[in-house]
Amino acid sequence: MKRNTSRIAATLLLAATPLAALAQSSVTIYGVVDNALVYSSSQNGAHNVYMRSGNLSASKIGFKGSEDLGGGLQAFFQLENGFDADTGAMSSANTLFNRQSFVGLSSKSAGALTIGRQYTPYYLYVGAIGSTTVLTGATGAHPGDVDALDTSVRSSNAISYSSPVIGGAQVSALYGMGETAGSTATGNAWSMALKYNVNAWNFAVGFQHLNRGTGSATWGSSTATANIPNSAINAGYQTANSAQMVAAAARYTIDKLMLGAGYSVAQYKPGSGSLFTQAVKFQTAGAFSTYQLSPALTLAAGYSYTFANKGNGISTAANYHQLALQETYAFSPRTALYFLQAYQLAGGSTLASNGSIIHALAAVGDSQNSTASSGKSQTVVMAGIRHSF
Template identity: 65%
Template sequence: MKLRRSWVMGGLAIVAAGASVQASAQSSVTIYGALDNALVYTNNQGGLHNLYLRTGNLAASKIGFKGAEDLGGGSQAIFTLENGFDINTGAMSSANTLFNRQSFVGLTNSGYGTITTGRQYTPYFLYVGAIGPTSVLTGATGAHPGDVDGLDTTVRISNSVTYSSPVFGGAQVSALYGFGETAGSVSTGNTYSLAFKYDVSAWNFALGYQRLKNGSGPANAWNSTASGSFSTSAINNGYVSSDNVQMIAGALRYTIDKWMVGANYANAQYKPGAGSLFTQKATFQTLGLITTYQLTPQVALAGGYSYTFEKSANGISDAAKYHQIALEQTYSFSKRSAIYFLEAYQLARGKTLGKTAGSIVDAVAVVGDSQNGSPSSGRNQSVLMVGFRHLF
């Protein structure tokens, strides 16, 4: 009897082990991330030069978890959780928000597409940003001034639903809606985005749109109840009381052998509402050029130029203009580890609105989006970085 019982228990153990192996074969969870730190020199932060350490330059310092479970019939359940942090202090990038970068769950099917819900990047960024300036020039020094057009990772939408179609002949579309969740006013604080991309041979094309609506609360600022927010700096501080912000952008690039060349255009419109601290729509347009060259299997070079100009409005006749040049050199020790050098220079001209209602101020330089909180006191700003990035 004891012998029979041991055989039964052994059989159950084997069956259980087999089920465990089968389950693990049908689902997976991946832990991933990046550690990135650099020594930075800036010639003018509020009139003073500075030498300091800055995290997340070539790649944002982050840790993430993503997983998929095979549901059969070409379907999978998927999720992503991603947190950003400062490697120099250990602090989270966003206080009181654990997974500030991404946190979503959804279903994907090879024939029907993907639907996800949670906190997500917009199709505008995922499609246009993927072949725009920050795809080859890090946003720290390569983003258009102050990331005024949201082509870097600064726009994320909470309480959102995204649908992405399957790829048909190299083409794909995606749409997002972010719920404002304001009782009695469905549109307050909402966000929507639509984008299209097409990859054919050596060419990549993308076109995207996003519109962010202000949340409920005081009209003289961007309210935290909105499903999405945008990057702010001396470039657009005069327009943070917008009723809504609309961004349209397109990008293309061509790759041949070791060379890649690309161009991009973006139009960002900040529209006033009742109680806003400005009265006429503010429009920033940007024209950009980018290029990369794979010098050796280990050495990659990149460069870019952008010209951002504000449309005259709100009492401004000599509207702001920003010229920016960014360079990057990367030496990869392996697929995961690299040392990098970044150089950028920006020249500002003209006038823009300041934080105070109706105040017209001189435009000042703000390189990429690394200097959003530390703009120049004058017309120009230079930034130099040397850093190390490790992926895991």
């Protein structure tokens, strides 16, 4: 009897050991399901009514966790997959965790180091206080997300460092490896950003440089660690050898009102094999605001003006005016109804994907990247529901 009791005690002790270890770590499953009915006044010349996923927030499912290693050191990871809630399809074919997949170490005194597929500091700092978090990328991103301040750019094979917050300021840097033997610069990426929060003010400035990889004359199927956005706005510059973006944003919040502004420059540079010969810059200036009308109802509005420079045979450069509105009614912290409206007016000329000169086409936010208008204007209206878990 004593022998059996001893065996039982030993078994319970061994079983309890991993439970004690697990008590020092945690794993969270989280996600968003977001669907809306959409009206577009012109998609390649015809109006359309359809369903679209990921408008107020991207539809996604993710896993994140951490473990306390002692001495203020912590290990953590994040895996995140985007999907289309209206069809169930993955956002990126053959890529399970297309949004994020990284592991890292952090401490309050030394900062955080992460490796894997991740967003650049440029987006994480400047995009976080820009128009896309207020008006959503679907209708509030700058035309075609040409400056990548929405979620268009993620860097694979990347190592990133973020400093501790000191006096309200924090800096971050990232390097994405192109992993091309004999040419480490081919397909690589780097980014740096600074943010500063003081009282009712939020400031951020950032930079990122992306190089095209091998295997294709355009970015989509090349070996680049990060790809540039692709829309009618920059279709003629998809053969660029490199792209770089610089942006700054600021916010001021007083009681129920928030006021914000931002400015960005996105430059695309040609190389051998490019279908254009002179670098082009897209500059964007914008202002946005939110007002908490009631605990449940939030109103938002924003305006941006994007313009390109002349060159490559273009005498009247492309320009885009965009107005976006948003109304969100939150039933709870996790469930909300939303209504989005946006209008864009394009002018001037730009390059088509084959390098020919065409009239600039309107493409609202980044929801119409593959369905631009056939003319100079486009209106998009959405009504949807978002639930997070």
